[in-house]
Amino acid sequence: MALTLYYHPLSSYCHKVLIALYEAGTPFNAHLINLGDDADRAKLSSHWAHCKFPVLHDSKGDRSLPESSIIIEYLDQYAGTKPMVPIERERALRVRLWDRIFDNYMQTPLQQIVLDRMYQTNADMSGPRAQIATSYRLIEEQLATQDWIADAEFSLADCAAAPALFYTHTLVPVPEALEKLRGYFERLLQRPSVQRVLVEAKPYFNLYPFEADIPQRFKE
Ligand SMILES: N[C@@H](CCC(=O)N[C@@H](CS)C(=O)NCC(=O)O)C(=O)O
Numbered sequence: 001m002a003l004t005l006y007y008h009p010l011s012s013y014c015h016k017v018l019i020a021l022y023e024a025g026t027p028f029n030a031h032l033i034n035l036g037d038d039a040d041r042a043k044l045s046s047h048w049a050h051c052k053f054p055v056l057h058d059s060k061g062d063r064s065l066p067e068s069s070i071i072i073e074y075l076d077q078y079a080g081t082k083p084m085v086p087i088e089r090e091r092a093l094r095v096r097l098w099d100r101i102f103d104n105y106m107q108t109p110l111q112q113i114v115l116d117r118m119y120q121t122n123a124d125m126s127g128p129r130a131q132i133a134t135s136y137r138l139i140e141e142q143l144a145t146q147d148w149i150a151d152a153e154f155s156l157a158d159c160a161a162a163p164a165l166f167y168t169h170t171l172v173p174v175p176e177a178l179e180k181l182r183g184y185f186e187r188l189l190q191r192p193s194v195q196r197v198l199v200e201a202k203p204y205f206n207l208y209p210f211e212a213d214i215p216q217r218f219k220e
Contacts (some may be wrong), residue, residue, distance in 0.1 A: 002059040003028040003078070006044055008035070010204040012107060013068045014054045015163035015197045020072040022193035023080035023154065028056075069099050073154050085158040091151050098142070098150040098157035105135045111172050115149040117209040132172040136181055143180035147187060154191070162188045166198070170213035 007014035033040045045051045047064040056071045057064045076083040107178035109128030205211050
């Protein structure tokens, strides 16, 4: 088996998959894609016609997989005894739901706000910002009784949460009153897997249009 991840170190969806890989200690080859480079774009498109990363290629079966959540579920077969998606149906449903919340109601509005800034479209971003704020409130309620967002074990949903929260913090501040969310973010940041993706992203922070809003502690 040889796994290759096509990725960029700044990309939040790539962080999600990298966290799963680092958590399990699964060996893989990292293939950095520069979307500004035609040859790199052609390479990525040859694996996934939508030309978005992350994409995982498995030499076993010569298989290319797009979509961060699907990749993480696929990686469970190589991850030993701690799957990122629990086997039990009820637990798996909760994990998948929270994965969807982070992707659809945090990452999607985050991408809208970032693209608006990159392309200077000056569109009204109050809707996407409100979605992120609503997600913050949902997370606070969900964390009333547990450390991780969807399960007693660190899961796919936490892989999704870490990059979503890292970047949304730069756009929509977390209110002081949301103490459980603030504590959860700090717990995520203590995971060596999360620390590693942020250290690897650091040399590229200057490409992020809201770089000035990344807290100093991540730049040191
Ligand atoms: N639903 C996809 C989203 C992937 C995605 O949007 N990736 C972004 C980077 S974070 C990308 O490739 N953007 C480049 C582009 O759209 O041209 C996933 O979960 O992997």
